[in-house]
Amino acid sequence: xxxxxxxxxxxxxxxxxxxxxxxxxxxxxxxxxxxxxxxxxxxxxxxxxxxxxxxxxxxxxxxxxxxxxxxxxxxxxxxxxxxxxxxxxxxxxxxxxxxxxxxxxxxxxxxxxxxxxxxxxxxxxxxxxxxxxxxxxxxxxxxxxxxxxxxxxxxxxxxxxxxxxxxxxxxxxxxxxxxxxxxxxxxxxxxxxxxxxxxxxxxxxxxxxxxxxxxxxxxxxxxxxxxxxxxxxxxxxxxxxxxxxxxxxxxxxxxxxxxxxxxxxxxxxxxxxxxxxxxxxxxx
Numbered sequence: 046x047x048x049x050x051x052x053x054x055x056x057x058x059x060x061x062x063x064x065x066x067x068x069x070x071x072x073x074x075x076x077x078x079x080x081x082x083x084x085x086x087x088x089x090x091x092x093x094x095x096x097x098x099x100x101x102x103x104x105x106x107x108x109x110x111x112x113x114x115x116x117x118x119x120x121x122x123x124x125x126x127x128x129x130x131x132x133x134x135x136x137x138x139x140x141x142x143x144x145x146x147x148x149x150x151x152x153x154x155x156x157x158x159x160x161x162x163x164x165x166x167x168x169x170x171x172x173x174x175x176x177x178x179x180x181x182x183x184x185x186x187x188x189x190x191x192x193x194x195x196x197x198x199x200x201x202x203x204x205x206x207x208x209x210x211x212x213x214x215x216x217x218x219x220x221x222x223x224x225x226x227x228x229x230x231x232x233x234x235x236x237x238x239x240x241x242x243x244x245x246x247x248x249x250x251x252x253x254x255x256x257x258x259x260x261x262x263x264x265x266x267x268x269x270x271x272x273x274x275x276x277x278x279x280x281x282x283x284x285x286x287x288x289x290x291x292x293x294x295x296x297x298x299x300x301x302x303x304x305x306x307x308x309x310x311x312x313x314x315x316x317x318x319x320x321x322x323x324x325x326x327x328x329x
Contacts, residue, residue: 046087048120051113053080054092058110061099118181122312133159133316140167140174140186142234143259144279145303147203147328148187155323162316168258172232178308184317189234190304198309200321202328205276207238207299208291210284212269216292218246225252225271227262234301239274242298263289276301 056066057077067074085092092106102110141148156164167174167183174186179196192199209216211224221243228236243250254271256262263280266273267288274294283289293299305324307317 046084048117050080050084051117053077054084055110055113055117057081057093057100058102058106061101063100114180118311121181132161133314133319134161135314135316136163136165137316137320138165138167138183139320140169140177140183140188142171142174142188142303143168144235144276145187145202146205146276146278147303151323151327154327155320158323159316159319170229170232170236171234175306178306181308181311184314185305185307185320187303187305189237190302190306192304192306196308196310197306199304199306200324202303202305202324204300204302205278207235207274207294207301208277208280209239209272209274209294210263210266210280210289210291211272212266212289214290216290218248220272221248222251225254226250227254227256227265227271227273229262230255230257235274235276238298238301239294242294245298 053066053070053072056069057063060066060069063074063077063081066072067077070077081092088105088109090105091103092109093100094103152164156162167177169177171188171192174183174188175192175194175197177183178186179194187202190199190201211220226239228239242248252271254265256265259275259279262273263275263283265271267283277291280289280291284291305321307313307321313321
């Protein structure tokens, strides 16, 4: 068994398709098919359910996927440890929730100090970014916390106040049952706070509309479509101009903490260490 066979297997598992995996890997389909069959022969078990529209991992395939992620992540960490130098360079892949107010200052300061580093940012919700860090698809991520997970190391970045945001200056709690809620997808820390509050109050929302970006949500709120929840700092300028209005929610539901997470057993390159040092310097 070769490491490359595991990479091919992972790619097929992600896409659920030999043809899509071959396209991404720049291989001919017959080569991908042959490597998967060889892997199944070596392990003496099928790894996929095959159907007309593609392939789906069976239980043995899911088990191999977890093992392959650990193996390949370990190999990548080993290679990086030998490539690493005292001068930060290369690619740093960081996940972000879109409304981290301190992020521009951290990124600007880091980039000015280490322009040879290529920063790659991936936006998402907390649960998604957490899983990407656990799977070592990201070097680290800014998410809502705190997080309790045996693989995760975290540092507090900032604490903020969540507010409900609407088009109207007047607001009553009954509006949550009358107007749509415009929220990020499941796994968002802000959304979880709002849902916890509504559950405590016995509130059943009229309708939840899910969006993927801050701009789409806040633009829809400004158009009067519905109500959302965000850190107050992220809508300060819009509230000052009268474009939207902020409304307080009670304790303990309005407190939100942003943290930076990384996988604690992964190798810390000088590139990542300098980034974490910058976070500490900008937030203490």
